[in-house]
Amino acid sequence: MGTTGISGHCAIVGIGQTPYTRGTEASTLELHLQASLAALDDAGLAARDIDGVMPNELSGVIAEDLILNLGLDALRFTSTIRTGGASFVTAIQSACLAIHAGVARHVLLVAGRRGYSEQRISRSSQGGMVRMPIMRTVDEFERPFGNNVAVQWFSHAARRHMHEFGTRPEHFGMIAVACRKHANRNPQALMHAKTMSLEDHQNSRMISDPIRLFDCSLETDGGAAIVITSAERARDLPHTPVRVLGIAEGHGEPPNSITQKRDMTRIEGLWKAAPHAFGMAGLTPADIDCAQLYDGFTWHTLGSLEALGFCGIGEGGPFVEGGRIELGGELPVNTAGGLVSEAHVSGANHVVEAVRQLRHSLPPDRQVPDCETCAVTSEGDFHEGAVMLLGRSR
Amino acid sequence: MSEERLLPVPTQLSQPFWDACRRRELVAQRCAECARFRHYPTPRCPSCQSDRYDWAPLAGRGEVYSYTVCHQAFHPYFADAVPYVLATVELEEGIRMLAFLPDLDPAAIRIGMPLEVCFEQVDESLTLPCWQLCDEPEAGEG
Numbered sequence: 001m002g003t004t005g006i007s008g009h010c011a012i013v014g015i016g017q018t019p020y021t022r023g024t025e026a027s028t029l030e031l032h033l034q035a036s037l038a039a040l041d042d043a044g045l046a047a048r049d050i051d052g053v054m055p056n057e058l059s060g061v062i063a064e065d066l067i068l069n070l071g072l073d074a075l076r077f078t079s080t081i082r083t084g085g086a087s088f089v090t091a092i093q094s095a096c097l098a099i100h101a102g103v104a105r106h107v108l109l110v111a112g113r114r115g116y117s118e119q120r121i122s123r124s125s126q127g128g129m130v131r132m133p134i135m136r137t138v139d140e141f142e143r144p145f146g147n148n149v150a151v152q153w154f155s156h157a158a159r160r161h162m163h164e165f166g167t168r169p170e171h172f173g174m175i176a177v178a179c180r181k182h183a184n185r186n187p188q189a190l191m192h193a194k195t196m197s198l199e200d201h202q203n204s205r206m207i208s209d210p211i212r213l214f215d216c217s218l219e220t221d222g223g224a225a226i227v228i229t230s231a232e233r234a235r236d237l238p239h240t241p242v243r244v245l246g247i248a249e250g251h252g253e254p255p256n257s258i259t260q261k262r263d264m265t266r267i268e269g270l271w272k273a274a275p276h277a278f279g280m281a282g283l284t285p286a287d288i289d290c291a292q293l294y295d296g297f298t299w300h301t302l303g304s305l306e307a308l309g310f311c312g313i314g315e316g317g318p319f320v321e322g323g324r325i326e327l328g329g330e331l332p333v334n335t336a337g338g339l340v341s342e343a344h345v346s347g348a349n350h351v352v353e354a355v356r357q358l359r360h361s362l363p364p365d366r367q368v369p370d371c372e373t374c375a376v377t378s379e380g381d382f383h384e385g386a387v388m389l390l391g392r393s394r
Numbered sequence: 395m396s397e398e399r400l401l402p403v404p405t406q407l408s409q410p411f412w413d414a415c416r417r418r419e420l421v422a423q424r425c426a427e428c429a430r431f432r433h434y435p436t437p438r439c440p441s442c443q444s445d446r447y448d449w450a451p452l453a454g455r456g457e458v459y460s461y462t463v464c465h466q467a468f469h470p471y472f473a474d475a476v477p478y479v480l481a482t483v484e485l486e487e488g489i490r491m492l493a494f495l496p497d498l499d500p501a502a503i504r505i506g507m508p509l510e511v512c513f514e515q516v517d518e519s520l521t522l523p524c525w526q527l528c529d530e531p532e533a534g535e536g
């Protein structure tokens with residue numbers, strides 16, 4: 001089935017993760033190796049089966065590191081996508097192409113970082129971060145004036161959205177609270193034991209107006225990995241295959257700074273990718289049972305709901321009212337807690353959660369009932385994006 | 395403000411922009427084929443792909459397209475500056491810049507507010523463009 005191209009051709013067959021912590025003895029590479037081995041084990045595969053690997057830009061880990069430590073003797077395909085936080089889902093598209101073309105059979109994708117122990121953004125604008133070439137324009141024209149980090153960049157976008165559409169700070173708070181409720185049900189979430197009310201959110205420290213502390217993704221250490229193969233091969237493996245029904249990437253206009261966006265209120269990488277992904281899958285937003293939306297900040301969740309067409313432009317605020325995006329609501333979003341309440345694993349944890357939902361492997365209080373489809377996004381750099389629609393194989 | 399400041403490192407492409415700032419002039423690339431202004435600097439015009447351009451003077455005025463008030467510094471140089479205002483300013487010529495508004499009361503910032511450029515000389519080789527509230531009275535006043 002599937003309407004075009006690679007739709008339904010590939011399936012995610014293995015997922016793995018490390019504990020998500022604040023503080024770790026493990027190196028970034030070791031986090032990657034632990035997550036990779038867990039994903040291989042889950043897939044019922046050995047390292048020698050892996051013939052494709054896609055290291056994540058934000059980690060600094062390179063394919064050679066993985067070859068050296070996992071003994072990937074059969075490796076035929078490696079590639080690294082360079083769209084920052086958008087890289088993980090974008091990389092899945094390339095993995096599907098490689099599998100569809102017969103260049104690789106089993107592709108390992110792994111991400112993760114020492115976001116607390118090393119790359120701690122709140123303590124330094126540069127230290128420990130992997131240098132990304134796209135930042136050179138901001139380095140020259142914005143960082144000297146104190147526009148140093150993501151929370152400041154995206155606050156311009158959030159503010160403009162509020163101005164044009166009447167979006168209120170409470171709307172961002174409702175997203176944060178929904179994610180926290182989900183984390184409270186997820187023992188692996190960093191914020192599992194901490195509750196949050198809307199009032200708590202509104203009282204949290206202002207970081208870069210209108211973005212408050214509780215709108216921000218977490219500074220965490222951890223890794224996550226997936227293994228992807230053909231849907232045909234997936235039938236021989238232990239778990240219910242989770243098929244890639246639609247996938248697409250999209251890019252910002254221009255891609256080098258938020259200030260330069262012709263329309264700052266749209267995460268245009270996602271706006272561009274979404275019609276292609278839905279078209280490939282032959283699905284509409286109304287067909288989607290839950291969504292895992294890359295949430296560097298709660299602003300991204302709101303902007304992503306609009307970009308994917310779950311609501312119209314400017315309607316993201318009212319859409320999140322009344323518990324609609326909570327478990328039990330019409331469209332549960334970020335059901336493991338998201339980057340704001342589970343952990344920031346460069347968005348790889350969103351894919352892991354989507355697979356769990358579609359395998360129906362979660363305890364009842366976390367499981368979206370009869371979950372057949374899930375939308376997953378990655379967003380990175382300056383509104384680059386990728387959209388993936390996953391479906392449970394029957 | 396303290397500690398080492400992050401300063402722009404001009405490139406061969408951007409050097410004329412920074413040279414103009416030293417003369418207290420604001421300039422931007424203007425395409426010689428289609429006459430569109432562009433910023434930040436690129437070797438070619440994204441509209442018509444021409445590599446021919448000149449550095450054209452700008453009026454140095456614009457209005458706030460969006461803004462943030464920074465309550466936390468993410469570089470030590472700004473530690474004593476918080477809360478400080480950053481705006482995305484849309485210039486009369488249709489291009490945008492990041493505007494640092496060191497003297498503006500954070501409570502006063504609004505979208506649509508008129509701004510004009512001013513300059514801060516760092517040293518003999520470098521002058522930075524900064525922004526301030528437009529001196530001119532708004533239409534209909536006075």
Ligand SMILES: [Zn+2]
Pocket residue numbers: 425426427428429430439440441442443444
């Ligand atoms: Zn042109």
